[in-house]
Amino acid sequence: MSSDTPGTDASPVTQTARRAREAAAELAPLPRTARDGALLAVADALEARAAEIVTANGDDTAKARAAGTPDAIVDRLTLTPERIAAIASDVRDVVALPDPVGEVVRGSTLPNGLELRQVRVPLGVVGIIYEARPNVTVDAAALCLKSGNAVLLRGSSSAYASNTALVGVLRDAVAGAGLPADAVQLVPGESRESVKELMRARGLVDVLIPRGGASLIRTVVEESTVPVIETGVGNCHVYVDELADIDMAVDILVNSKAQRPSVCNAAETVLVHAGIADAFLPRALAALTEAGVTVHGDEAWQRAGADVVAATDEDWGTEYLSYDIAAAVVPSLEAAVGHIRRWTSGHTEAIVTRDAAAARRFSTLVDSTAVMVNASTRFTDGGQFGFGAEIGISTQKLHARGPMGLPELTSTKYVVTGDGHTRG
Incomplete structure (x- = not known):
């Protein structure tokens, strides 16, 4: 033209x-x-x-x-x-x-x-x-x-x-x-x-x-x-590391998912290191249930809670924008990163850990617009970043x-x- x-x-x-x-x-x-x-x-x-x-x-x-x-x-x-x-x-x-x-x-x-x-x-x-x-x-x-x-x-x-x-x-x-x-x-x-x-x-x-x-x-x-x-499509993940503070991890998970579930920076998947799963899953399930969240989980999550819905491949790729979350237990930080690389939309991923080396490795390996370390995914926002306003959240690289x-x-x-x- x-x-x-x-x-x-x-x-x-x-x-x-x-x-x-x-x-x-x-x-x-x-x-x-x-x-x-x-x-x-x-x-x-x-x-x-x-x-x-x-x-x-x-x-x-x-x-x-x-x-x-x-x-x-x-x-x-x-x-x-x-x-x-x-x-x-x-x-x-x-x-x-x-x-x-x-x-x-x-x-x-x-x-x-x-x-x-x-x-x-x-x-x-x-x-x-x-x-x-x-x-x-x-x-x-x-x-x-x-x-x-x-x-x-x-x-x-x-x-x-x-x-x-x-x-x-x-x-x-x-x-x-x-x-x-x-x-x-x-x-x-x-x-x-x-x-x-x-x-x-x-x-x-x-x-x-x-x-x-x-x-x-x-x-x-x-x-x-x-x-x-x-802009905007947000299949965001929270990874709970083996050395996470459980109270902090539960708070961050619930805030990331349930504070406002209909927005692009709400968490849609939680990944938990196998080394902390036995202690974390019951606490997380209780908190998520209290917040009205339905968990679509793998076998480990299903064993931990009778109300957990069996997860499918469709769940891992879904941006729910609702009170639903996909959940899996992973054997390592590298396995969590591998899952994220396969299913992420490139928006925001979070790690909860007391291990500075794990936080650095996660931040280095994950390729998304924002990586949160011990903080909710809900902070990916122009206003929260101090920009005053935003016209959208770009998930591209150019x-x-x-x-x-x-x-x-x-x-x-x-x-x-x-x-x-x-x-x-």
Whole structure:
């Protein structure tokens, strides 16, 4: 696709992407004060127009209930005045974060006198494809604007009315603050075709970030011609080493699994060294049962508890996102690492041990975005890492890996300054 001026012959999605391209060019050179001013206007507008947003959201939640959508999903879809106020507060928090644009990553004076600087610059046009939660609409837009990017938002059809209302508020606020309104756009259409068009808008969209379930992420990664930052699927493991403190291990396991089981950094498998299994399994089973967790275990776990469900290969590869966990006893740390290498999604793994050498070996051998030593898997999060906010957790290795804050929404360019230098 070309990136020329929008034409009447282009599809609505293509025209939207072209307008975003033009807006990105206007946005990139603006100072931090302009971008922060727009974000403060966004926060104020969200609160001022909360009733309008709640009304639109009511249409979505009514349709969801009529379709028999589970209560937990309806709750994630629901916006209330209190939730909108919290979203506005989050936007103000983004304003307070350091500005990544223009940061000098490295710089030096070369032997020939040329001054070399590598500086952070916006990615350009960022497309976000996401499911259900309309708060992501505002979160993603705020982070993209803060980092100088135009954003194309493609939420699920279940939140279409909510997202339409939210983007209307965002665009009005951004334009009122003197920034191009097309820096924030909702991708038109509710069909899969509009998603496919966005995924194929190479040359107009610089990067796509999918946020949602495994099926959504796999589809975007496999079918997109636009570069994709793969995020979020979390088949996370907790390994309890032979020299673990049992009280600590039980606490970390239960927190990793049950503190909030529906998120990508919740543990889905626990592996226990055979040398500590007899002491640990009864304690762990009692604590997991009290937390409402169903254990899908191997023979050792089944012998330890009558309510343990027999595990299958499907369990080892499952991201439950529920009060379920797969469980196995392993003969060694190396066996635990081997299991993780086979089944992990590359998100987060944890080891519980008092042996510093075992912790170092586990951390070295495990190849995931985050390795926790004597800490819950639930800490893999931009807010918990002190980044202030995140647009997702990348499980790939190029450009960004792990929780993605503002710096990960930038690229870099080299600025080379000479004094009439020519190359001989």
